[in-house]
Amino acid sequence: MTVTIVNLKVNGVDQAFMARPGTTLLLALREQLGLTGAKRGCAQGACGSCTVLLDGAPVVSCLVPATTVDGADIATVEGLADGQQLSDVQQAFLDGFATQCGFCTPGMLMSAEALLARNPDPTADEVNEAISGNVCRCTGYAPIVSAILDAAERRRNRVEATH
Amino acid sequence: MAKINPIDPDYFKDERAAPGFKVIGTTVPRSDALGHVTGRTEFFEDRTFPNLAHLKIHRSPHHHALIDSVDTSHAEQTPGVLRVLTYKDVPANWYGVLRLIGIGPDDEPVLAEDRVIYKGEPIVAVVADSEAAALEGASRVRVSYTELPAVLDVEEAMSPDAPIIKRAGTNYFVYEGHHSRRIRFGDVEAGFARADHVFDWRYSSAPIEHAPTETTGCIVVPQSNGRLLIHSNTQAAFFTLDNTALIINRAPTDLQVKGGTVGGGFGGKVDVMVEPLACIAATLTNRPVKFVYTREEEMQVSSPRAAERIYIKDGVLSDGRIVARKIMLYVDAGAYARHSPYGATKAAAHLPGPYTIPNVHADCHCVYTNRTPSSAMRGFGVTIADFAIESQMDRIARALDLDPLEFRLRNAYRDGDLKAHRKVASGTALIEVIQRAAELVGHELPEEYRAMSSTTPRGAQA
Amino acid sequence: MLTEVHVPDDVAAAVRLLESGATPLGGGTSLMPLLNDYASPPTELVSLRRAGLAGIHLDGATVRIGAATTLGQVEHDPRLAILDPVVRSIASVPVRNLATVGGNLFAHQPHGDLAVALVALAARVTVVDGGTHELTVEEFVTDPRGLVTEVAFTQPADGSFKYLKAARRRFNSASIVTVAAVIGESAVRVALGGVGNQIIRAHAVEAALAGQPLTDETVPAAAEAGLSELAPVDDAYASAWYRTRVFPVHLRRALLGH
Numbered sequence A: 001m002t003v004t005i006v007n008l009k010v011n012g013v014d015q016a017f018m019a020r021p022g023t024t025l026l027l028a029l030r031e032q033l034g035l036t037g038a039k040r041g042c043a044q045g046a047c048g049s050c051t052v053l054l055d056g057a058p059v060v061s062c063l064v065p066a067t068t069v070d071g072a073d074i075a076t077v078e079g080l081a082d083g084q085q086l087s088d089v090q091q092a093f094l095d096g097f098a099t100q101c102g103f104c105t106p107g108m109l110m111s112a113e114a115l116l117a118r119n120p121d122p123t124a125d126e127v128n129e130a131i132s133g134n135v136c137r138c139t140g141y142a143p144i145v146s147a148i149l150d151a152a153e154r155r156r157n158r159v160e161a162t163h
Numbered sequence B: 001m002a003k004i005n006p007i008d009p010d011y012f013k014d015e016r017a018a019p020g021f022k023v024i025g026t027t028v029p030r031s032d033a034l035g036h037v038t039g040r041t042e043f044f045e046d047r048t049f050p051n052l053a054h055l056k057i058h059r060s061p062h063h064h065a066l067i068d069s070v071d072t073s074h075a076e077q078t079p080g081v082l083r084v085l086t087y088k089d090v091p092a093n094w095y096g097v098l099r100l101i102g103i104g105p106d107d108e109p110v111l112a113e114d115r116v117i118y119k120g121e122p123i124v125a126v127v128a129d130s131e132a133a134a135l136e137g138a139s140r141v142r143v144s145y146t147e148l149p150a151v152l153d154v155e156e157a158m159s160p161d162a163p164i165i166k167r168a169g170t171n172y173f174v175y176e177g178h179h180s181r182r183i184r185f186g187d188v189e190a191g192f193a194r195a196d197h198v199f200d201w202r203y204s205s206a207p208i209e210h211a212p213t214e215t216t217g218c219i220v221v222p223q224s225n226g227r228l229l230i231h232s233n234t235q236a237a238f239f240t241l242d243n244t245a246l247i248i249n250r251a252p253t254d255l256q257v258k259g260g261t262v263g264g265g266f267g268g269k270v271d272v273m274v275e276p277l278a279c280i281a282a283t284l285t286n287r288p289v290k291f292v293y294t295r296e297e298e299m300q301v302s303s304p305r306a307a308e309r310i311y312i313k314d315g316v317l318s319d320g321r322i323v324a325r326k327i328m329l330y331v332d333a334g335a336y337a338r339h340s341p342y343g344a345t346k347a348a349a350h351l352p353g354p355y356t357i358p359n360v361h362a363d364c365h366c367v368y369t370n371r372t373p374s375s376a377m378r379g380f381g382v383t384i385a386d387f388a389i390e391s392q393m394d395r396i397a398r399a400l401d402l403d404p405l406e407f408r409l410r411n412a413y414r415d416g417d418l419k420a421h422r423k424v425a426s427g428t429a430l431i432e433v434i435q436r437a438a439e440l441v442g443h444e445l446p447e448e449y450r451a452m453s454s455t456t457p458r459g460a461q462a
Numbered sequence C: 001m002l003t004e005v006h007v008p009d010d011v012a013a014a015v016r017l018l019e020s021g022a023t024p025l026g027g028g029t030s031l032m033p034l035l036n037d038y039a040s041p042p043t044e045l046v047s048l049r050r051a052g053l054a055g056i057h058l059d060g061a062t063v064r065i066g067a068a069t070t071l072g073q074v075e076h077d078p079r080l081a082i083l084d085p086v087v088r089s090i091a092s093v094p095v096r097n098l099a100t101v102g103g104n105l106f107a108h109q110p111h112g113d114l115a116v117a118l119v120a121l122a123a124r125v126t127v128v129d130g131g132t133h134e135l136t137v138e139e140f141v142t143d144p145r146g147l148v149t150e151v152a153f154t155q156p157a158d159g160s161f162k163y164l165k166a167a168r169r170r171f172n173s174a175s176i177v178t179v180a181a182v183i184g185e186s187a188v189r190v191a192l193g194g195v196g197n198q199i200i201r202a203h204a205v206e207a208a209l210a211g212q213p214l215t216d217e218t219v220p221a222a223a224e225a226g227l228s229e230l231a232p233v234d235d236a237y238a239s240a241w242y243r244t245r246v247f248p249v250h251l252r253r254a255l256l257g258h
Helices: A025-032 A088-095 A105-118 A124-130 A141-162 B033-038 B073-077 B097-101 B131-139 B154-158 B188-194 B237-248 B275-285 B295-301 B340-350 B383-399 B404-411 B430-440 C011-019 C031-037 C071-075 C078-088 C113-120 C203-209 C218-229 C240-256
Strands: A004-010 A013-019 A051-054 A057-060 A073-075 B053-059 B065-071 B081-085 B122-128 B142-147 B181-185 B197-204 B217-222 B228-232 B255-258 B289-292 B307-316 B322-334 B360-368 C002-006 C023-025 C043-047 C056-059 C062-066 C124-128 C132-136 C147-154 C161-167 C175-183 C188-193
Touching (some): A004 A025, A025 A051, A051 A105, A105 A124, B097 B237, B154 B322, B154 B360, B237 B275, B275 B289, B307 B383, C056 C078, C071 C078, C078 C113, C161 C240, C175 C240
Parallel strands (some): B228 B255
Antiparallel strands (some): A051 A073, B053 B122, B307 B322, C062 C147, C124 C147, C161 C175, C175 C188
């Protein structure tokens, strides 16, 4: 069994760690880099609790062997806020009571961030599709969808304000 | 932004001390939300420990079988395996979680001894220095069985010729010498004799899995003072602590449970399923030990909401008054009691629903079958009974060509009514809720029904 | 137990590793769930992520898609608009960003909706398996093996490709009935998913529709003719009975839009 050195840029910071063959990107982030925001809910790619951005695209990190993405750019929930300043999506989730137990929240946030990066003015239906891989069992989907739409509006207003 | 529902000040004006509330109707930020949106909320598995060992289970593939032999030698020889546990390693193997409130007998082994009575029952635990090695070791345990006929239906389990699957001698929980939790109020047969119509229908439900996004699990860390620190996602920290102490035969003061952060529970994390074995493994290996269910285990062996079967027989007068209700209710506890004896009691306490009925007879059975043990889930005992009762109410209304809301208002309990279990009803408000709901959906009620009030005593005619 | 993960830089290296007994890993969406939670014999994986197999090429009406192209890349390529409803009917966004076009040809029914569409499109697949072969996707999916490097098809005439997947939920659920069809002036091709252990080429439906206009009379008649070709099974998503019962409805919706 070979142990491999893996290099990643995580939330803008260069990181290197040792990975066994069975180390998934999720376990590497959680256990090697101490970034425990992404969660292991199923290890089957079905719940979305482990969603992170891999080179900008949301992926279920539980299904990615860490050694296969050497050199990649990874974004996790820990990188969303700028110091004390929450991102629009984070703030909208906070204000809109879009969290309950909090276990799905990091994955949900990353899916939402990826959607808004690609589509700044989504419809509710497009939000539903974007979070269709993220399971919330406290069944807070309605406030989550509202919060993402609210975040989109905040972002658009911010862009307008700076022009 | 958060949606705030307006407060309806029209009802129960006399009971309000002062206008306005301090909290209700205002937006109060959740104390935990900042941690949730920044990913800093610490769930049990978010803690890492050097030298962490992992525990995995070898489970029964049969619903009901005698265990002829268990061979753990291949598991023990698996690279990375530290320890293999059988029932002999569990100091007090037989337990029942409700013994803490005086309910027995202890009917469940932590690890199976001479038999298994449900598919997925744990038999051997394997502790290894990696998750993969623990999985490999557990897969190498060899158990030989003699299969026995399984009982998978509650009424079949109650029949006299069913095989007895429980060591206590009955396929049902015994309530103070009775085969069920009973309600006897008035004379139900006299009520049926007086009724203009009798309706006798059957309702049933399937088990329901909570499917929390975070699976059941814990990490137990031996402390330098000899105590065990249990990081758990249990919904019931002290309940878990006391039951674990009894199972591992240690003083409760030897254990500390750190919990309270639960990634979805819904009642599914109140059984004590992972902590005792993790404590034993941590003690024997003197290493931190993690025992967390895979998603498949969570689906297959974590206790679901019980399947129920409910027969309701109602005697109704032509004017819509229910004069007798007889209920036979069966809770499928699965193989072991866990919280189900309490659930069946709750079902009885809820009957005959929020209606004032002069003659009530109910038998609520907590039945054992060779299915996955069921246990607590959001309103267990009550939710399915309500489904049955309210379905019954709709069907009777339809059969008698009555408006379903008027039929409910006619029978709705009121403050001061004596309920079937001899409690005087208070704060009922059912009448007002139905009236307001009717208004909101534009369902016209006749003046007679709009004038009803839950605080006005029931007249002789009502 | 996973013992090694190779990440070769080219196809030749990947082929050498596969010939030595390693298992190919595309997006990992089928294989990794098994390796994460279950004991397995010692397993070496060959990740195709860097083997140069990703990419979408159009040459006139000919479309060539590298096997390691993700479903997400297909979804976001405006040149492949006809496949947009197909890939968006599969799994969820964070799974589509891993799952590959080549991997979809190995998915077991009732998964593998892209493969259903590719059968209808008369797509061809390039496979390295002791030599390089080209064969139809329809042939390949009956016994998928070897290293898929590319799929290719000819873009059908505008409006002639029809696709509908019926599932328990609108997003992220396996197929109950999937219908993919190319309704050409000279030929009709219909492929079905969700109604058998294998993708079904609905020859009887094609025969019934050949040379016919699509109408409220011809399509139900074709569905009736197609019933004998279905071989549905019960699973957690739907019973065989249900799949058979609703097949005519979904064929009608796919072909007539109502």
